[in-house]
Amino acid sequence: MHLIIAEKNIVAERIAAFLSGKEKVQAVKDGAATHYIFDDTIVMGLRGHVVEVDFIDGYKNWRSADHPPRSLIDADIIKIPTEKKIVGLLQKFSRKATRVTIATDYDTEGELIGKEALELIRAVNTKVVIDRARFSAITREEIIKAISEATPLDFNLASAGESRQIIDLVWGASLTRFLSITAHRGADSILSVGRVQSPTLAMIVDREREIEAFVPTLYWVLTLVTKKDGAELEARHVHGRFTDSAEAKAAYDATKSPLIVTEVITGHKIDRAPAPLDTTALIVGAGRLGISASYAMNRAEDLYMRGFISYPRTDNTTYPKSLKIAEHLKIFSHGAFAGDARYVKEHMRDVPTRGKKETTDHPPIYPTSLAAREDIGDDVSWKLYEFIVRRFFATICIDAEWETMKVNMSASAEPYTITGGRILEAGWRGVYPYSKAEENILPVFTVGETLPLLSKNSEEKETQPPARYTQSRLIQRMEELGLGTKSTRHEVISKLAGRKYIEGNPMKPTIVGRAVTESLEHFAGTITEPTMTKTLEEHMGDIAAGKKPMEAVLSESRKMLAGIFDDLEKNQDAIGHGLMERTREEQIIGPCPVCGKPLQIKRVGSSQFIGCSGYPDCTFNAGLPPATWGNAVKMDEVCEEHKLNHVQLLRKGAPAWKIGCPLCSHIKTNSDAFMLIPGMTAEGIKKLNAAHIYTISELISQGPVPLSQIFGLSRSAAEKYIFDAQGVLGLLKKRTEMKKFISAHVVPRRGRGHSKVSTALISMGVTDIEALAKANPGDLLEAKLSEAEAASLVTDAKNMIDAAKMKEYGVPAITLKKYVNAGLGDPEKFIAVHPAGVSLATGVSVTTICNHQKLVAEKLCRPCPEKISKAAFEEGIAPLREKAGEDVLIPLALAGVYRPAQLAKADAKMLAKVTGIDVKQISELQKYAKKVSE
């Protein structure tokens, strides 16, 4: 059997289709892995790397004394399967195979993935022939040729990849552990370090430093307005920016009539069509469409999987020869782009454009099939697809051509100029609206003609600091510097954001991000420089070419890292203090309104709040929504009034919740509560806030004397305030309880969250659970509840109130549960029934029940129900049990009938009515009871 291994499932599927010819391919789906069978061949796809490098056992614990971060430098490394199912399948087929062909992507990483597969195969089959097929396009001809001309695996090339894996792991893991431990950070706040992420972060930090160090300077731009053929035109002074104000002033003053045309130059300009799309260009284009890098890649992956575009992870900007352009264009001759395709056909260039790079693994990104708007689904995917289609069109269209015009003139002696342009041939611009170039058609001027000088202007401007990086600009820069790959660049940005090293778009570093970069620059500069990647790539080239063994490169790298650790360990205390000091700043938001010491964002478990660093001497604090709504993070904006930084809550996948100034928000939330106190005014709240009383509980704990001073009131008036405030506090507690109750009992739906329901109920006057229990379900429909929901909500509320009352009266929780289960949770109902029945229904002894009924009756000021002894109950019920089941005995006993004699004497009709039991059945039972009682 011939086993063929591809890097991914989709390639396996296509290889099978090409090789099978007319033979039918059987696709076998086995959970995570699919394989394809025809003749005596099996084609299976891997999932990229199916194994991962890691340290041998014993290095798991970061804080182990035996294995400190430094020891990772020389720790043994093993490969661990990460895709167990695929590895299992691969080894199962390998045992039976007579030939294995590795057909992974044609690049270094593909060779390494191939070697990983080879090692897995060799572990179970030492003899089978293993060869390697190399193809640069997934077409029938290429694939068939590559398989028939398969060569041995290139172990040197695979080793080059392996050295990268090991160096990245060793440097990344050891430095990450060192820094995190040194700064006392753990769990979700580790400080990560890596060959790609650290230089990328350093670029963002550098840019921020440039912005901070930037000193704006003034400059002046001179323009004048003239008129020709009825149209006003603006001309610029040819000097451009004047940096000297005196010079600008002199030129301005010298700008006078007559204004005479001195020169008219017309030219011709070629406006080249863009190159084919690679991943970076796709991300840049998506960025212009307002799509983030990660989301663009996510949608592109989806378009690829559905067959609309070619593989989206590529560095290639040259179409393969196998792509027949004219043929391919025909795909679009109908559908949404039919008109554009016709235009392209009429404006086609001989050979498509090509970019700087030509690689062997994948073609540039181009549309592989026609899709209609409704095939695609979401708007973003469609925008992206349209962009890819139009870019493809642009790359096969002729260049655009412009006629350029330049009119030089002289105002007295000052030289001015007007430039314009006219499209002679639109070419690719006719189908590619993403980079606009405006035409500016000028009237015809002649040399020597005099123009009117309508006005002149000297505009004062300021030089601007460099701009922060946008995602796409950063990805372009990373590509220029060789950082990361087409598949990973956008992920690096997400990683930096996830570590809270950077924030916002355009991106800026956080204090932590800056502190980490600065520590690394100081003590482990190598890892913050793109040069590390450059050097690594050179070494990888040497290994691939067989000029250097992998071991030599690894030991050199390890030696270098050990040198860095010498430095790091010597300065460990200083690094730790520095990092902790700096990262503490991230939490400080300004002065405490009470004592002036720094206020901090604090977190205990999932609850977070603003607290004073002077605690416990100063107890000022202001609550924030719990961390489930997002982590509280300091912002740059500062509140004018309180001099506190604004705060926002950040949660993955959700827009930021901007709290604003936490003190303003604290005051606002609590003023609603203050206003519930009778007689309270906005003026009164201001007085309270001025005395640093922000909440009702703070008011209550004031004591009447200080409060009377604050308000300028008598002591007794202040006492009344406190009393009323206590009432409001109780009310608010009940409100909170009800909100909790609602969120536990109402299923949230679109447009109807828990808080919406609660707010609606409160505005209807249903402010606590007790009110809810007494409410008429029909009245609750306004709160967006269905009839069934309203009814069950009221029942639940009533049950809860009942249970709370019974508990308060002294019924223990376990027994109470039994009463509730029997439907006797309502105190009124509980004392209205006979203990014998309760006992039968719940299994609780009659004595206990009598005690409980007495407790409840006393609290409700009702007469106590009949008390019976256990013996009397047992004696009475025993004979009846012979003849009747529980379904009959319980209702009878609840009505007080539990002895034969009693039953015999009772009025059958009445009893039937009270218990709901059939009269005939009662009469039957009575006959028996008579007999027994005689």
Added chain:
DNA sequence: GCAAGGTC
């Protein structure tokens, strides 16, 4: 709990 690189 760590990197970067594949792929879903």
